[in-house]
Amino acid sequence: MEFDTLAMLIKLVLVLVILLQVVPIMVWVERRGSALMQNRLGPNRLGPLGLFQSIADVIKFFFKEDPIPGHVSPFYYVMAPWISIIPAFMTFAVIPFASGIHLGDHYVNFQVADLNVGLLYIFSVASLGVYGIIMAGWSSNNKYALLGSLRSSSQMISYELSMGLAAVGVIMVYSSLHLQDINYAQGEWFHPFGLAMITLPKWGIFVQPFGFLIFLTAVFAETNRLPFDLPEGESEIVAGYHLEYGSMKMALFFMAEYINMTTASGLLATLYFGGWHGLGWVQHFLPFTGMTMEWIRVLLEMTAFALKVTFFMWFFVWVRWTIPRFRYDQLMDLGWKVMLPLSLLNIFGTACFMYMGWI
Amino acid sequence: MLVKAKKNILTEIYWWDIIKGLWITMRNMLFVPTVTIQYPEERRKYSNRYRGMHYIKATNGVENCTACMLCPTVCPAECIHIEAGERPDKEKYPVKFEIDVLRCCFCGMCEEACPKDAIKLSTIYEMSTTTRNVWDKEFLLEQRGNK
Numbered sequence: 001m002e003f004d005t006l007a008m009l010i011k012l013v014l015v016l017v018i019l020l021q022v023v024p025i026m027v028w029v030e031r032r033g034s035a036l037m038q039n040r041l042g043p044n045r046l047g048p049l050g051l052f053q054s055i056a057d058v059i060k061f062f063f064k065e066d067p068i069p070g071h072v073s074p075f076y077y078v079m080a081p082w083i084s085i086i087p088a089f090m091t092f093a094v095i096p097f098a099s100g101i102h103l104g105d106h107y108v109n110f111q112v113a114d115l116n117v118g119l120l121y122i123f124s125v126a127s128l129g130v131y132g133i134i135m136a137g138w139s140s141n142n143k144y145a146l147l148g149s150l151r152s153s154s155q156m157i158s159y160e161l162s163m164g165l166a167a168v169g170v171i172m173v174y175s176s177l178h179l180q181d182i183n184y185a186q187g188e189w190f191h192p193f194g195l196a197m198i199t200l201p202k203w204g205i206f207v208q209p210f211g212f213l214i215f216l217t218a219v220f221a222e223t224n225r226l227p228f229d230l231p232e233g234e235s236e237i238v239a240g241y242h243l244e245y246g247s248m249k250m251a252l253f254f255m256a257e258y259i260n261m262t263t264a265s266g267l268l269a270t271l272y273f274g275g276w277h278g279l280g281w282v283q284h285f286l287p288f289t290g291m292t293m294e295w296i297r298v299l300l301e302m303t304a305f306a307l308k309v310t311f312f313m314w315f316f317v318w319v320r321w322t323i324p325r326f327r328y329d330q331l332m333d334l335g336w337k338v339m340l341p342l343s344l345l346n347i348f349g350t351a352c353f354m355y356m357g358w359i
Numbered sequence: 360m361l362v363k364a365k366k367n368i369l370t371e372i373y374w375w376d377i378i379k380g381l382w383i384t385m386r387n388m389l390f391v392p393t394v395t396i397q398y399p400e401e402r403r404k405y406s407n408r409y410r411g412m413h414y415i416k417a418t419n420g421v422e423n424c425t426a427c428m429l430c431p432t433v434c435p436a437e438c439i440h441i442e443a444g445e446r447p448d449k450e451k452y453p454v455k456f457e458i459d460v461l462r463c464c465f466c467g468m469c470e471e472a473c474p475k476d477a478i479k480l481s482t483i484y485e486m487s488t489t490t491r492n493v494w495d496k497e498f499l500l501e502q503r504g505n506k
Contacts, residue, residue, distance in 0.1 A: 036388040041395040213374070322380045 007108050015092055015112055023258045024054030026313060033314070034321045064247035069140075072244060076139035081245070081252035084132025087125045088259040094118035095266040096180045098276050098301035101294055110298065111180055118179040119171065122267060123164055126222065129260065130156045133231060133241045136253070140244035148240025151328065152231035155221055158335035159228075163218035165343035169211040169350040170204055170271050173359055183275035193358045204272030207359050211346045212272045214339055219264045221335070224257060225316055227323040230331060265312030266305075273308050276301035405482055410467045412483040413458055415499045416476055422500060423477035426453040430469035430478050438462035439469060439478075456496040460486070479504050 028043070028051060035042025043050040068074050095118075098110035115121050130153055137149020171177060174185040188202045200206045221228040232240040242253045269275060279300040288296055326334070353359045369375040396403055405411075415422050426443035438461075444454035469478045481504030 033388070036393070037384040039387060039391050039393050039395075041393050041397070318381060318384065319377075322384045323377060 003103075003106050007106070008112070011110065011112050015097075016089070019089060019092060019259050019262060020255075022262050022313075023255045024058060026258045026261070026317075027057065027254075028054045029314070030317050030320070033317045037318075037321045058251075061248055061251040066247045066249065069244055071141045073139040073141065076135045077244070078249070080132050080136035080139060081249045081256075082132070083135060084129050085252050085256040085259070087128040087132075088256040088263065090125045091122050091263040092259070092266060094121050094179055095263065095270055096183055096275060097266075097305045098298045099180070099183070101298050109180065110302070114180070116178045119167060119177045119182075119271075122263070123160070123167075126260070126263070127156065127160055129256065132253075132256070136245070137241040140241070142244055144237040144239075145241050145243045147237050148231045148233070148243070151233075151237075152224060152241060155224075155228060155230060155331060155335070158332060159218040159221035159339070162214055162335065162339035162343040163222060165340070165347060166208075166211040166215040166218065167271065168343075169208045169346050172347070172350050172354065173204075173207050179270055179275075183270060183277070186274040187277050190359065194356070201274060201277070203274040203277070208272065208346070208350065210349070211343070214343045214346060215272070216268065217334075218339065219268065220316075220319065221331075223260045223264050223316070225261065226320040227326050228331060229320075229325060230328060233325060235325075261313060261316050262309065265309045265316070268312050269305060269308035275308075276305040278308070279304040405484070407482065409482045409484070410465045410470075410480040412481050412486055412503065413460075413463075413469075413494065413499060414479055414481055414501060414503050415456065415496070416479050416504075417500055417502060422452070422456075422496075423475045424453050424456065424473075425451050425475055425477075426456075427451075427474065429472045429474065433468045433472040435466060435468065436462045436464045453496060456499060458494045458499065460492055460494055 031053070032042040032044075032050065043053040046052040046056055068077060093112040094115050096109070096111035100107050100109040102108075113121075133152045134149045137145040137147075137152070140146070170182065174182045176182055176185065186201070186203050189199050190202045190207070192198055192200055192206065205212050220226075224231050230236075230240075232242075237243075242250055245253065280297070282300055283293065283297055286293070286296060350359070364370070415424055417423065426441050428441060428443070431437070431439040431441055438459040440455065440457045440459070441453050442455040443451055446452050465480065467480050470480050483503060
């Protein structure tokens with residue numbers, strides 16, 4: 001087999017397996033985390049710290065009867081979970097989880113798809129996920145499910161605007177859509193406001209603090225997580241778009257949500273927290289040279305990236321159990337009257353700062 | 360009473376309040392002990408006056424009950440069924456003493472009404488079964504309480 005194909009396959013399997021494994025662990029983290037925040041214990045019986053509870057959940061999902069209700073439109077009903085999970089898997093493809101390594105005369109880039117329009121690709125594929133939700137709500141032939149999917153579509157459209165505009169600031173600063181290039185650019189240092197005495201790493205959070213807040217808020221709306229989980233809204237519209245689903249089809253929607261969270265965390269880490277930068281200083285203390293050192297560098301970069309993603313995953317859970325759900329009109333007000341002008345202002349500000357040479 | 364929330368620049372931006380909320384949840388997670396009682400291993404201590412599973416108190420192996428019919432009379436749920444009989448020494452005693460526990464509301468009036476200190480409600484609260492039980496005299500005569 002050709003070297004490049006093999007490397008690509010290994011990367012593909014690695015990313016796919018990790019993404020699939022994230023789901024049961026996140027379900028466990030969500031349950032234990034929420035329990036501890038509410039002074040409870042959560043599932044702690046099965047395995048160490050209750051870690052095997054998710055395995056039991058998966059087995060339960062698999063062995064449940066998989067009925068198709070009589071009043072649904074079967075074709076779209078069956079297709080909807082897949083439409084929502086496939087884009088979730090696809091988006092992670094362009095996120096780099098380490099820099100490249102030279103193996104002989106080959107160069108391996110730790111990124112499944114080396115696209116030069118990576119950021120646009122993520123936005124375009126992520127917005128496909130909403131079709132799954134709309135199809136689920138429409139084909140379920142149920143008022144609550146339809147309400148949920150309507151809410152979801154309008155919410156995604158409203159927040160995608162400010163999310164994209166916030167990302168424009170990042171694109172302006174690093175002058176690239178290629179996520180690996182953005183990562184390399186974040187390894188540099190800069191002087192904020194042109195002050196020579198302060199030196200900061202050129203991470204997105206320091207260059208674009210305002211854009212980061214807008215992006216973070218919009219990401220919560222994009223992944224349908226609290227405080228913007230109106231498409232599901234248990235207390236208002238039962239379970240929203242997946243109301244009529246059961247067993248593994250329901251589990252697919254669940255997986256899509258958590259994988260979207262992972263991608264969003266990866267994107268936040270890549271754009272605003274320096275991606276795989278941050279642990280490079282460790283290798284100065286290690287007594288290795290040559291290829292070993294190269295591999296250790298890659299491992300350190302992967303660890304740094306994984307730590308950042310883990311933090312943001314935890315942040316999603318943390319926020320979920322802190323902030324109550326928005327009312328629908330408040331959500332729309334926030335999206336159109338606050339976030340959109342602010343993100344436009346952010347672009348203007350970034351342009352001014354860049355003109356003055358402050359960034 | 361209508362309480363108006365105080366508004367200032369910090370509350371209007373939301374972020375300050377959100378950070379305060381995040382701190383509250385984190386504080387509860389890290390520093391506030393959990394209140395969970397892990398049931399089969401740990402049990403909640405109930406008071407001695409708790410009204411749980413019934414039993415008939417016995418003295419020297421003979422039940423205190425004289426089948427005076429006060430408890431079925433006072434019982435609001437009508438769940439006690441007694442058939443009286445006579446011992447060789449002319450003492451009245453219950454031939455049958457049944458409690459339909461599905462109907463019982465655990466009000467404890469039978470215990471209050473009993474003049475002979477016979478029917479008692481113990482502190483046992485684990486009474487779930489897979490069958491619809493009517494407790495008979497033999498079952499009730501097990502001395503499972505401390506009253």
